Amino acid sequence: MYDIAIIGGGPAGISAAINASVLNKNFIWYAAAPSRKVQRAELIKNYPGLPEISGKQLEWALSNHAASMGIEVCRKLVTGIYPDERHFTLIAGSDCAEAKTVILCPGVQAADPIAGEENFLGRGVSYCATCDGSLYRGKKIAVVCTDGAFEGEINYLLGLAKEGIIVPLYKNCGISAPNARIVVKRPCEIAGDSRVRQLKFRDGAEDVDGVFILRGSVAPTTLLHGLETKNGHIVVDRACACNIAGVFAAGDCTGRPYQYAKAVGEGNVALHSAAEYLDKLA
Amino acid sequence: MYDIAIIGGGPAGISAAINASVLNKNFIWYAAAPSRKVQRAELIKNYPGLPEISGKQLEWALSNHAASMGIEVCRKLVTGIYPDERHFTLIAGSDCAEAKTVILCPGVQAADPIAGEENFLGRGVSYCATCDGSLYRGKKIAVVCTDGAFEGEINYLLGLAKEGIIVPLYKNCGISAPNARIVVKRPCEIAGDSRVRQLKFRDGAEDVDGVFILRGSVAPTTLLHGLETKNGHIVVDRACACNIAGVFAAGDCTGRPYQYAKAVGEGNVALHSAAEYLDKLA
Incomplete structure (x- = not known):
């Protein structure tokens, strides 16, 4: 203690x-x-x-x-x-x-929480790549990231997931992996049912199995x-x-x-x- | 302004x-x-x-x-x-x-104000040797001082006054002048009528024409x-x-x-x- x-x-x-x-x-x-x-x-x-x-x-x-x-x-x-x-x-x-x-x-x-973030915490939303990454082996994830300092964690996740939608909320994102797609937009909602199903943007949505939010x-x-x-x-x-x-x-x-x-x-x-x-x- | x-x-x-x-x-x-x-x-x-x-x-x-x-x-x-x-x-x-x-x-x-200090401000109580010293030429003053840094001001006052009761509220007072008397006691009251007449201690008092209080x-x-x-x-x-x-x-x-x-x-x-x-x- x-x-x-x-x-x-x-x-x-x-x-x-x-x-x-x-x-x-x-x-x-x-x-x-x-x-x-x-x-x-x-x-x-x-x-x-x-x-x-x-x-x-x-x-x-x-x-x-x-x-x-x-x-x-x-x-x-x-x-x-x-x-x-x-x-x-x-x-x-x-x-x-x-x-x-x-x-x-x-x-x-730097930014407000994303709508739905708190609601889906532990049901598809995670703040920790090393803790929860293995749960998404072979799956499709989104990674919302506020700082280039966390790119090592993004790469770790991309090594496990089948596909990753990377949403960098900072400039000069250095991620480049064959299974990664960089989306330069502000996410506006995390949606789903009993679990996360979608990361929504103003003008569309990505179907995902989980959303990692990497913030300081x-x-x-x-x-x-x-x-x-x-x-x-x-x-x-x-x-x-x-x-x-x-x-x-x-x-x-x-x-x-x-x-x-x-x-x-x-x-x-x-x-x-x-x-x-x-x-x-x- | x-x-x-x-x-x-x-x-x-x-x-x-x-x-x-x-x-x-x-x-x-x-x-x-x-x-x-x-x-x-x-x-x-x-x-x-x-x-x-x-x-x-x-x-x-x-x-x-x-x-x-x-x-x-x-x-x-x-x-x-x-x-x-x-x-x-x-x-x-x-x-x-x-x-x-x-x-x-x-x-x-470092210390509370002395009883009467505020009341007699401008009527015998002064905080400023150079401003008010000349008013006490040839008179008897008390100088209550909280810091050796102000000894230059005490010496200036002793050069003007006939007699000075020096009350140092710090250790190792370095004042020594023929017309100075060092009193190592806590003053407890400044008393008088329309003007300051006395600086009082618990066990006695000094008749004075003015009291200088030199604090930071x-x-x-x-x-x-x-x-x-x-x-x-x-x-x-x-x-x-x-x-x-x-x-x-x-x-x-x-x-x-x-x-x-x-x-x-x-x-x-x-x-x-x-x-x-x-x-x-x-």
Whole structure:
């Protein structure tokens, strides 16, 4: 049982992890991938103490800080969080872990969930290539993907499936396989009966046996049922506490301004609030 | 008329100033002195991006960031803020300035105000040696001082006054002048009639003509009447907005945790909120 589970590899998650380590907490830190958003920033002028740096340099400075403290990161995507009476169970691919508190730092979703996504989760919708890929051996799948970082997973899926409709929601998709067809359109609905049957676009549909959605993070409300959000942001108080006891959130997910300094500040505050919450539990 | 007046030289104030510069705002940044609190930190492990640095190094990194952007700091203590219909007048020593918004980053007060302090302000109580020193030529004064950084001002006052009772609220007071008497006690009240007559301690009192109080910052509620505080902290919402429209606060003054990352995060948020407020005014 961990004291704290931190979810997210951006500045807020890194800040929370650094503070968890300083406070000597027993914690697990999930980050499916380093923050692409930070890496892509051309020039950052307002991260206090590091004037005029590129996004890559900031990402390195933050990751290196955590690494220099011996903090390990679990490179798995958390796909579900289930609250129990006094703890939370976290599902990450085929693994699960338990923690007394959770700090959510998933960033802001680049896109809204697809209609039907939540409804068909576990009935043809999957977030995890390595967990569920083998279920689609010889079948026809669609893969909706938000980031080139996940192309390795797409290739893995294409090695198993008979046919793959690849829907990249990013530029310069590098996938080319004889059984793959690239569709550059926004998916608008996942449809079916007891299971997924179709991925729909505005101007047509593809019949499929399953839909993989590869994102850096799962929408917080899909991740944790009952989590209060407003206009797409997780609602938190000044202590970064969410509406569910023991759950805290930090960074872009809590709202504007989308700023690195705000994110590291909230990562710090959320961790301290979680520590205080744990003290009261004890 | 400035768009924004930022008050405070610690991490929150520096962060606000950096962001004001990035957003091209017309602003004035007051900081009576660099943050002693930061400078004194032995080892800081949790300022993300700068692992294992001393307080002096962090203070340098932050100040240097602002300086590298050509940001100038006004080394004056703001002693009063007076709201008008659509702007604020700020008094700093013998200067005054006008601004449409104010960002308060004064840190937390090391000590509560002294009883009577506010009541006798301008009637024998002064926060500014250079502004009011000449009024006490040949008289007997008390100087209550929270930081060795202000000993230059004490010596200036001792050069004017006939006699000075020096009350250092810090260790290793370096004042030694023939007309000075060091009193190592906590003052508990400033008393008088139409003017200051006495500085009282628990076990006695000194008759004086005036009391100088030399602190790095003036208590926010003394600075700005009507400002809402709770348990010694300025009450702010998630946007760092105070109860008075156009006034924002950031850093330790808004409450725990007293952390550098929180302070720079709030400095960033407060500045963005002020910018949004200005957009609505326009």
